[in-house]
Amino acid sequence: MSLDQDIAHIRKEFPILHQKVRGASLVYLDNAATTQKPQAVIASISSYYEQYNANVHRGAHYLANLATDAMEKSRDAIQHFIGATHREEIIFTQGTTDGINLVAHAWAMTHLKIGDEILVALSEHHANIVPWQQVCKKTGAILKVIPLNPDGTWVADWKTYINAQTKLVSVGWVSNATGVVHPIHEMVEQAHNAGAKILVDAAQAVSHFPLQVAQLNCDWLVFSGHKLFGPTGIGVLFGKLDLLNAMEVYRTGGEMIKKVSFEGTTFQEAPLKFEAGTPHIQGIIGLGEAIRWFSNVGWEWIHKIEMQQIEWMKSVTAEVKALHWIGESERKTALYSFWSPQFHHADLGELLDQQGVAIRTGHHCTQPLWDAWNMSGTARASFALYNNEEDTVQLQKSLIKSIQLLIG
Amino acid sequence: MSHIAARQEEVIAEFQMFPTWMEKYEYIIELGKELEGFPEQERKEENIISGCQSKVWLTAEKRENGLIHFHADSDAIITKGMVSLMLRIFNDQPGSEIVAADMNFLTTIGLLENLSQTRSNGLAAMIKQIKTYGFLLQ
Ligand SMILES: Cc1ncc(COP(=O)(O)O)c(C=O)c1O
Numbered sequence: 001m002s003l004d005q006d007i008a009h010i011r012k013e014f015p016i017l018h019q020k021v022r023g024a025s026l027v028y029l030d031n032a033a034t035t036q037k038p039q040a041v042i043a044s045i046s047s048y049y050e051q052y053n054a055n056v057h058r059g060a061h062y063l064a065n066l067a068t069d070a071m072e073k074s075r076d077a078i079q080h081f082i083g084a085t086h087r088e089e090i091i092f093t094q095g096t097t098d099g100i101n102l103v104a105h106a107w108a109m110t111h112l113k114i115g116d117e118i119l120v121a122l123s124e125h126h127a128n129i130v131p132w133q134q135v136c137k138k139t140g141a142i143l144k145v146i147p148l149n150p151d152g153t154w155v156a157d158w159k160t161y162i163n164a165q166t167k168l169v170s171v172g173w174v175s176n177a178t179g180v181v182h183p184i185h186e187m188v189e190q191a192h193n194a195g196a197k198i199l200v201d202a203a204q205a206v207s208h209f210p211l212q213v214a215q216l217n218c219d220w221l222v223f224s225g226h227k228l229f230g231p232t233g234i235g236v237l238f239g240k241l242d243l244l245n246a247m248e249v250y251r252t253g254g255e256m257i258k259k260v261s262f263e264g265t266t267f268q269e270a271p272l273k274f275e276a277g278t279p280h281i282q283g284i285i286g287l288g289e290a291i292r293w294f295s296n297v298g299w300e301w302i303h304k305i306e307m308q309q310i311e312w313m314k315s316v317t318a319e320v321k322a323l324h325w326i327g328e329s330e331r332k333t334a335l336y337s338f339w340s341p342q343f344h345h346a347d348l349g350e351l352l353d354q355q356g357v358a359i360r361t362g363h364h365c366t367q368p369l370w371d372a373w374n375m376s377g378t379a380r381a382s383f384a385l386y387n388n389e390e391d392t393v394q395l396q397k398s399l400i401k402s403i404q405l406l407i408g
Numbered sequence: 409m410s411h412i413a414a415r416q417e418e419v420i421a422e423f424q425m426f427p428t429w430m431e432k433y434e435y436i437i438e439l440g441k442e443l444e445g446f447p448e449q450e451r452k453e454e455n456i457i458s459g460c461q462s463k464v465w466l467t468a469e470k471r472e473n474g475l476i477h478f479h480a481d482s483d484a485i486i487t488k489g490m491v492s493l494m495l496r497i498f499n500d501q502p503g504s505e506i507v508a509a510d511m512n513f514l515t516t517i518g519l520l521e522n523l524s525q526t527r528s529n530g531l532a533a534m535i536k537q538i539k540t541y542g543f544l545l546q
């Protein structure tokens with residue numbers, strides 16, 4: 001089958017894509033914000049509610065066992081998918097932001113002290129900045145920042161930002177503002193050589209290439225289910241098992257305890273230790289299904305389609321040279337941030353929207369980056385495995401029409 | 409009918425001549441480009457209306473004739489066109505009439521139905537600020 005036929009086949013599985021927006025066929029290019037869901041994921045959530053809704057780990061009955069089973073199978077699927085050594089290393093969270101907050105509270109708040117350094121890069125998402133600022137406020141640690149080259153890559157001497165004071169490195173693998181893929185393997189090695197721990201924000205990486213966390217050897221890694229064709233409100237924190245068990249607890253309450261008494265309470269081991277309260281069962285089941293679906297598509301094909309999308313976009317960026325396209329680095333995902341000194345990105349976004357093309361405009365939660373670059377943000381088109389050549393053609397056409405309107 | 413209401417009717421009639429989104433936007437963008445210059449010394453933080461994705465500056469003065477004159481600007485041209493439309497309706501009117509005005513034209517001209525939540529919030533914030541000036545300067 002040709003690539004076009006393959007994509008057509010995939011698109012059929014996404015009900016939301018087949019609709020008109022203001023009379024035009026929907027072109028969905030806001031996948032870095034959230035991806036759409038295949039029918040299989042939607043069905044898995046309905047069937048949970050139709051057939052086996054029950055609270056997990058608690059009831060001693062048939063339905064409770066089915067629900068618990070389904071939830072734990074999702075954990076297994078995730079472990080396998082990200083290449084973790086133990087299933088206990090997979091913690092369910094609400095998403096990337098929640099995972100980072102967990103590490104900030106259950107590790108950094110109690111392990112860092114005055115003068116210790118936390119290292120991030122200039123392009124981090126606010127979710128990977130603000131929790132560390134809070135940690136610094138409480139502990140007296142210092143937040144250090146790796147600057148960027150104009151193409152969005154880390155500066156050449158980024159290694160010099162790691163030193164004996166560095167206790168934690170927390171960096172995004174792929175930037176949601178530029179699409180640049182950063183040298184995370186090298187960073188893990190450098191961090192560990194300096195005796196620091198490292199957390200990887202894989203929110204924009206997880207749907208683009210295999211994470212292989214055990215091989216990567218990072219201490220923690222976080223991502224959100226909704227950027228991987230799964231439901232919103234569910235995410236994953238991977239952590240090395242010894243480390244997880246040595247960490248403090250974060251949220252406390254039911255299911256995460258071993259024994260509660262008024263003299264003192266003891267806690268479960270990971271992962272339950274970090275999963276207080278009734279979990280987001282439908283989300284976990286939906287995410288498990290998303291991973292099964294995605295794995296079935298397979299990395300080989302996913303890589304192929306993304307390379308093809310980047311090829312298609314080369315002709316768009318060449319045709320619409322009047323716009324500045326950011327992040328034209330060698331290693332990047334199919335994510336395109338663009339701007340023009342002549343128009344506001346909000347104007348571009350609004351006019352594209354009128355033509356059925358969904359992109360995002362604004363600061364993309366990376367304000368420090370735009371401040372450093374003296375910009376107010378960009379328009380951003382981000383691809384997923386269902387975006388076909390027609391989408392890039394429509395993007396180009398509607399960009400040109402918008403520019404014509406704006407320069408009038 | 410008050411002047412403000414009459415001007416709204418005019419705008420509504422004008423927009424009825426533009427059946428497609430393209431023509432409407434073309435017109436709005438045109439209006440944005442024609443908006444009178446904004447005094448440079450007023451381009452400061454305290455004159456920014458918050459709640460808009462793009463920046464909107466708005467100031468007002470009571471002129472000798474007792475009417476209120478607004479100056480506004482935006483860094484986004486579509487927003488600027490909307491601002492321009494708004495000022496056409498409100499400019500050089502008595503404060504009391506500005507406060508009392510019933511803002512119905514935005515829904516009627518068929519722009520609002522296409523607008524994002526952010527944009528509607530921005531416009532609402534703008535109207536609120538115009539009315540506040542109308543009240544304070546009457
Ligand atoms: C790089 C990066 N980090 C963190 C996040 C936050 O993800 P969530 O809102 O799902 O917690 C995002 C999502 O936009 C992101 O792109």
